[in-house]
Amino acid sequence: MAAPLLDIEDLHVRLAAGRAARPVVDGVSLHVASGETVGLVGESGSGKSVTCRAVLGLLPRGAAATGAVRVDGSDVLAMSAARLRELRRHHVAMVFQDPRAAVNPIRRIGDFVTEGMRAAGVPREAALGRAEDLLESVGIRDPRTALRRYPHEFSGGMLQRVVIAAALAGEPRLLLADEPTTALDVTTQAEVVSILARLRAERAMGMLFVTHDLELAAAICDRVYVMYAGRIVEAQSADGLFARPRHPYTAGLLGATPRLGSELPPRAVPGRPVSLAEAPAGCAFAARCAHALPRCADEQPVQREVGGARVSCLRAEETADD
């Protein structure tokens, strides 16, 4: 079998000594094949962004990573600075959560979109021409004028399109989308998601789509990983996940997702996420789990195959039968 486009194997990321009681990413393994859309879902603070950034070789200051993050078979964690720049320019690109923060407010849109191409040696005129095409492809009207404008002249949704255009400039094979719609208002969210999905398909890229919205992930992804306190607790096909969540946390997240057209407010998963200061010995979710047994607090569940899904729950086999 050919190496998958992205293959993360047993990734651990520990913050600088004294900053956290447990690794922020704790044994994550996931893969994304070429042309595939894969979701990474979890509450805020579960380590999704840290995982995502590790794919670009960006770690929090002072943090240490072990395991492997392979893009097309080469391990990002072992790359030299020059190889990393090459990776970031041509192979992997990222779309960030808040476009206002992601774009330098005092430089022109044209500078932002062409910067990566210019760094890769594309001449200025050619880069501007390509930038125009890219802006057009994300649905920005009058792209030539847009290139000369400043970020504050754009709405959040338009600016996120600019960020997407800039991410595509290096013709990456893998797109990391880190909660690309969380900072946007509801009406533009759907537009941005559909632009991402269309461009991913047109360019046959692989995409790792990070979100805390399980329903959104299920709608656009082929497979979904559910992350809790730095660990993957469940992984299965989007359809399977939606129809039959195997982990109590996944089931809780599904309950927490607001349904379109529903009058009922979403039920949040009860309790609060595990902070970085806590390092529970057993299942990290045990304290919030309605199905927890005494042994859940002491025994760490091993990830295994249950009914077509990969689940880390001591009781996965039992709940699978209800």
Next chain:
Amino acid sequence: MAGFLLRRAGGILATLLVTSLAVFGSVHLAPGDPATFLLGGRSASPEAVAAIEAQYHLDDPLPVQYVKWAGGVLTGDLGRSVQFRQDVADLILARLPTTLWLVGYAALLIVLVGLTLGALAALRPGAVDRLVLVGTGVATATPAFVAAIGLVSLFSVRLGWFPAFGNGSGLGGRISHLTLPAVALALTFTGLLARVTRASMLEELGRDHVEVARSRGIPGSAVVRRHVLRNALGPITTVTGTVVAGLLVATSIVETAFGLSGIGQLLVGSVTVKDFPVVQAVSLLVVLAFACVNLLVDLAHPLIDPRLSHAKGAAS
């Protein structure tokens, strides 16, 4: 834009008016009077005193004196110095080049060294940062006259590298004569600018868009230049402007210490003997310089940050 400039020009005129009144008032309210100085402490006949007072309009009521003086300024006549018996304008023009050279030299040192040290400290946390912090702390706390004494005893007396006294002539002469004064003058402000640069760059280094630039494979040096230093320029420009204008005041201590005949020394000498027309004119010059520098800084800000545009300010 034209409206903005008009409003600013009006503001500068108002500032000059208020300053001239304040300086005028404080000079005249202070004890002692110029006539006594002119007579050199000799006891003189009341007629002689009256003659002098009449010559310098010192016998007029204060408001009349002020109006006469202000009228002269508006027609380009800054009055005559009581002490030197010369036109104030000539006195100032003769001393201006030395002061401008000194201030320009010091400003250059402040910007070059301050920016470099500040950027170095921000980009190299740890030993380099701590070293710069200690160094700039000492520099900021060193009064210019203490620095002057130290520099002269080391570089003029002991090493003999630079002259300790005088203006010098020609470009080379000026530079060698003005080096120690410029360093003494620059020391405090260099420390200040380095710290402002450091703080401003650290703030910009923490921004998301800086990490985004790195995540796109932009080389580190370009990230620092285009996204950190460039964005940090706002506070740096403001402080640089204030510092350069402030040099015109701070220069009096250094000019006195190094025996340079410039504007600062003229001001100090004139205040001591209550040579009112000179004090008034030099004060106005300094205020005018402050106002102009501030105007330049305000004009520069929208170029640095497009979000601050005067067009918008005028509309609101």
